[in-house]
Amino acid sequence: MPSFLEALTTNPLLLAAFFAGLAASVVSGIIGSYVVVKRIVFISGSISHSVLSGIGFCIWLERTQGVTWASPLLGALIAAVLSALIMGWIHLHYKQREDSVIAAIWSIGMAIGILFISQTPGFNVELTNFLIGNILWVSKTDLYILWGLDISVVLLILCLHKRFLAICFDEEQARLQGLPVNALYLLLLTLTAISIVLLIQVVGIVLVLTMLTIPAAIANLLTSRLSQMMILAIGLSSLFCVSGNVVAYYLDWPTGATIALIAGLAYVLSLVFLRESKQATRKEKKALSETLKA
Amino acid sequence: MNLTPIIYVENVQFSYHATRVLNHVTFAVQPGEFIGIIGPNGGGKTTLLKLLMGFLTPTTGLIQVFGEAPDSKSAHQRLAYVPQSIRFDREFPISVEEVVLSGLISRLPWYGRFRNQEREAALYALERVRLADYANCSFGTLSGGQAQRVLIARALVSQPQLLLLDEPTASVDNQSETDIYAILKELQEQKMTILMVTHDLRIALHHVERVLYVQEKVWTLKPEEVCEHFAIGLFHPPLIRPGASRAKLTSTSG
Numbered sequence: 001m002p003s004f005l006e007a008l009t010t011n012p013l014l015l016a017a018f019f020a021g022l023a024a025s026v027v028s029g030i031i032g033s034y035v036v037v038k039r040i041v042f043i044s045g046s047i048s049h050s051v052l053s054g055i056g057f058c059i060w061l062e063r064t065q066g067v068t069w070a071s072p073l074l075g076a077l078i079a080a081v082l083s084a085l086i087m088g089w090i091h092l093h094y095k096q097r098e099d100s101v102i103a104a105i106w107s108i109g110m111a112i113g114i115l116f117i118s119q120t121p122g123f124n125v126e127l128t129n130f131l132i133g134n135i136l137w138v139s140k141t142d143l144y145i146l147w148g149l150d151i152s153v154v155l156l157i158l159c160l161h162k163r164f165l166a167i168c169f170d171e172e173q174a175r176l177q178g179l180p181v182n183a184l185y186l187l188l189l190t191l192t193a194i195s196i197v198l199l200i201q202v203v204g205i206v207l208v209l210t211m212l213t214i215p216a217a218i219a220n221l222l223t224s225r226l227s228q229m230m231i232l233a234i235g236l237s238s239l240f241c242v243s244g245n246v247v248a249y250y251l252d253w254p255t256g257a258t259i260a261l262i263a264g265l266a267y268v269l270s271l272v273f274l275r276e277s278k279q280a281t282r283k284e285k286k287a288l289s290e291t292l293k294a
Numbered sequence: 295m296n297l298t299p300i301i302y303v304e305n306v307q308f309s310y311h312a313t314r315v316l317n318h319v320t321f322a323v324q325p326g327e328f329i330g331i332i333g334p335n336g337g338g339k340t341t342l343l344k345l346l347m348g349f350l351t352p353t354t355g356l357i358q359v360f361g362e363a364p365d366s367k368s369a370h371q372r373l374a375y376v377p378q379s380i381r382f383d384r385e386f387p388i389s390v391e392e393v394v395l396s397g398l399i400s401r402l403p404w405y406g407r408f409r410n411q412e413r414e415a416a417l418y419a420l421e422r423v424r425l426a427d428y429a430n431c432s433f434g435t436l437s438g439g440q441a442q443r444v445l446i447a448r449a450l451v452s453q454p455q456l457l458l459l460d461e462p463t464a465s466v467d468n469q470s471e472t473d474i475y476a477i478l479k480e481l482q483e484q485k486m487t488i489l490m491v492t493h494d495l496r497i498a499l500h501h502v503e504r505v506l507y508v509q510e511k512v513w514t515l516k517p518e519e520v521c522e523h524f525a526i527g528l529f530h531p532p533l534i535r536p537g538a539s540r541a542k543l544t545s546t547s548g
Binding site for chain 1: 347349367370371373374375377382383385386387388389392393395396397399400402404405406408432433434435448
């Protein structure tokens with residue numbers, strides 16, 4: 001068996017998977033940080049699962065109705081953005097019952113997907129890839145789309161980061177300052193939806209929350225600035241993708257699950273070691289400021 | 295001298311679903327006044343502040359802030375709000391400077407970078423609350439009193455004419471309470487109009503010029519007329535100290 005590095009230089013599929021992992025890490029680090037600090041992990045879970053409705057519908061259109069342009073990726077993107085906007089609207093107007101409605105959209109989305117797939121003849125490899133992820137399945141076009149969306153997200157965030165920071169930290173104050181809080185919130189959810197679709201290509205629907213939240217959650221334990229948290233989360237996410245690829249290559253495990261498992265283990269370890277040290281640092285700083293005050 | 299009021303509230307009623315929170319509320323606030331808002335929990339103090347900021351709309355009645363509707367851009371540009379620091383997530387990754395700069399977010403250019411003048415304004419606001427050395431610290435590492443002063447700096451950075459504070463001395467130690475009142479006293483001397491919701495009347499009564507007692511209706515009292523039982527949180531009728539003169543037991547225009 002050739003080493004991972006040899007395989008990377010000789011196998012274009014593995015190389016594409018490597019770059020796809022890095023591209024996904026950029027959005028995972030940036031958007032995941034907002035998801036964690038804004039506490040919209042549950043909404044993100046619902047978006048990622050309701051994506052199945054779009055995938056199932058497009059596979060059905062393509063296979064049984066002969067609609068060639070209806071690719072599962074397009075279906076995933078439309079379903080993700082639509083469910084994000086519906087949940088955003090519910091968050092803004094019906095806060096009291098928000099969690100129940102999110103859960104309903106989660107299961108309705110999956111149910112629609114399963115129904116369409118049951119009506120589609122044959123074994124759907126694409127569906128399995130979407131469900132549990134298959135980074136080796138990423139095509140050259142997918143890579144261009146991934147990096148193109150990466151660049152768009154980075155440029156947008158460069159201009160809007162401080163506004164997003166303001167609505168994540170104190171929505172009421174942002175509203176008083178005249179920021180279009182509702183529009184920014186819906187935009188943040190839309191960006192989350194797009195990122196979820198990109199990440200699904202790497203780890204699949206079932207494991208996408210791992211990539212979206214774990215690198216950012218670990219980074220939150222290491223820094224006290226959102227911008228630094230994003231950079232750290234990108235680094236951690238890339239590390240998980242690369243190490244996941246390597247381990248999966250040698251052990252012949254599914255790549256998505258391996259990446260998710262490594263990220264999950266790293267999170268457990270960080271909670272044990274970093275959380276305590278962060279709390280100790282915080283106490284030291286408080287004690288120091290009390291001393292300075294005295 | 296009768297100045298144009300900064301806040302004018304006339305016969306306002308507000309109900310949340312079927313529950314009436316405020317009823318027949320009428321009062322006015324003149325420029326430069328320092329007013330304490332007191333009353334029992336659920337009496338409508340926070341609702342009153344939200345109505346004044348335009349976050350809620352009265353069921354009936356008229357509210358004007360700087361002669362405009364309270365949700366107008368012009369009113370929002372001239373007022374600032376200081377919430378309680380305790381309601382913030384201390385794990386949130388944000389620096390003290392970023393918190394203060396968020397008070398100038400309306401002036402942020404489209405490309406998302408604050409200019410030097412905004413950064414200098416933020417530093418000056420932190421100096422006013424004596425926390426300039428903490429600009430680069432994490433907001434979550436501050437004590438309750440320091441966090442509250444940072445929120446005051448965030449409000450001051452936009453140079454408002456009207457400051458609304460929601461229990462700024464709740465959950466802070468005695469020293470921080472003294473520091474916060476010292477800051478408010480300076481602002482009062484600079485003729486800023488201040489409305490402060492408070493539960494802790496022991497010290498507040500020494501600083502405020504007028505008290506609005508909110509319990510569905512709003513009564514205007516002078517600090518010396520407020521019964522001492524209020525200072526320990528026992529809100530009861532009658533509202534005034536026995537024998538106090540000139541008490542106004544009806545909703546008044548101040």
